[in-house]
Amino acid sequence: EMQVVESGGGVVRPGGSLRLSCTASGFKFDDFGMTWVRQIPGKGLEWVSGINWNGGSTGYADSVKGRFSISRDNAKKSLYLQMNTLRADDTGFYYCARVPGYGWNPLSMDVWGKGTTVTVSS
Amino acid sequence: VVMTQSPLSLPVTLGQPASISCRSSQRLVSSDGYTHLTWFHQRPGQSPRRLIYKVSHRDSGVPDRFSGSGSGTDFVLEISRVEAEDVGVYYCMQGTSWPFTFGPGTKVDIK
Numbered sequence: 001e002m003q004v005v006e007s008g009g010g011v012v013r014p015g016g017s018l019r020l021s022c023t024a025s026g027f028k029f030d031d032f033g034m035t036w037v038r039q040i041p042g043k044g045l046e047w048v049s050g051i052n053w054n055g056g057s058t059g060y061a062d063s064v065k066g067r068f069s070i071s072r073d074n075a076k077k078s079l080y081l082q083m084n085t086l087r088a089d090d091t092g093f094y095y096c097a098r099v100p101g102y103g104w105n106p107l108s109m110d111v112w113g114k115g116t117t118v119t120v121s122s
Numbered sequence: 123v124v125m126t127q128s129p130l131s132l133p134v135t136l137g138q139p140a141s142i143s144c145r146s147s148q149r150l151v152s153s154d155g156y157t158h159l160t161w162f163h164q165r166p167g168q169s170p171r172r173l174i175y176k177v178s179h180r181d182s183g184v185p186d187r188f189s190g191s192g193s194g195t196d197f198v199l200e201i202s203r204v205e206a207e208d209v210g211v212y213y214c215m216q217g218t219s220w221p222f223t224f225g226p227g228t229k230v231d232i233k
Contacts, residue, residue: 037170045162045170045213047222061221095169106158107217110181112169 002026002111004079004096009116016086020116022079022096027111030054030074033099035109036081038092038118048094049081050104059104064090086120093117123148123216127225133233134208140201142228144214149194151218158217161190161199164227165210173212174199206232 008020022034035050049070051058058070069082079096094116097109124147134140150157161174172181174190177197187202201208209232214225 044227045215045224047215047224059220100175105217105220106152106154106156107220107222108158108160108172108175108215109162109170110172110175112171114169 002098004098004111004113006094006096006113006116009094009118011119011121012086013122014087014120016120017082017084018086018118020081020083020094020096020118022081022113024077024079024098027098029077031102033102033104034070034072034079035097035099035104035107036070036079037095037097037109038090039095039115040089040092046092047107050099050107051079052104053102057103057105083118086118088120091118091120123150123219123223125214125216125223125225127212127214127228130226130228132228132230134201134204134230135233136206137203140204140208140230142199142212142214142230144192144197144199144225146195146197146216148219150216151194157193159190159192159197160215160217161188162213162215163208163210164213165207168210170213204230204232 036048049060051070067085071080096113098111128143159177162170164170178190211227
């Protein structure tokens, strides 16, 4: 069964950092681009960042550019999101999702994790 | 690209059809010739699930009562006969123009 599982969420103070991880199984990880999507509680979905199959190409939403960094380790079948200088409006549920194809652009997502919660609060 | 959906709330009767509209502020034809318009369904407490990609391609395992259509800037998701498991929020997303954007969602519930 193809799946991705997120971890690393938690509570952090404004200005702090957090690193999310996503571990894949059931498919050849390095054949796919990957992406992070977040959901503010009770609200809609927001694309955060994407990365291609070998990490050579990445992209970010304007709201996180310069603060977040996406990376991957294909040997570990893992995707990461390093989040720095966190703000209250980064609070939400963060999903890892697979992008069918080697790239992250253009985008669609066909395998989603269950997500991990990030709370930024003093 | 701004994505809008209508209606935002859709009470439906079991067994009856339902339709959700999605509109983009720009045409969504990509340089690869495809229109990267995707529909997702999110049940309460669950992750989104992809239903339709590239406007009209249904994902494996998605019931054939779901169909997508449209072109340019106007797209539609139709459910031919609503079933109880179809409740939740439906999102359209454009994957053509970076940064990628979602519609606000349409909440479907049973009358």
